[in-house]
Amino acid sequence: MDCGFQFSPVDIPKRVASFHDHDAEQSASRRRSSQRLLNLTFARDCEYFNLLQEERQRAEKRRLAATGVAAQDQEGAATSGEHVTMHGLDRG
Numbered sequence: 001m002d003c004g005f006q007f008s009p010v011d012i013p014k015r016v017a018s019f020h021d022h023d024a025e026q027s028a029s030r031r032r033s034s035q036r037l038l039n040l041t042f043a044r045d046c047e048y049f050n051l052l053q054e055e056r057q058r059a060e061k062r063r064l065a066a067t068g069v070a071a072q073d074q075e076g077a078a079t080s081g082e083h084v085t086m087h088g089l090d091r092g
Helices: 011-067 071-078
Strands: 082-085 088-091
C-alpha cells in the first residue's frame, strides 16, 4: 500500500527520535512552567499568611490596649508572632 510518503528504513528511526526529542523538550518546558507557578503560589501564600499574622498581632494589641493591660505585656505579645518564609515556619 502506497500512502504517498517515501521513507527509507534509515529515515524512520531518525524521524521517531526527532519526535521524541521534541516531546521531551515540551514536557521539560511544562515541568519548568509548573514549578515556577508552584513557587509563585507558595510565595504568595506565605506573604498572605504573614499579613494575616501581622493583622492578628495588631488586633491583639488593640484588644489588650482596650482592656488596660500594661505596655510590657503588649510588647511580649507583639514579638511572639510566627512568620512563614520560603524555607518554613519562623517563630519570632
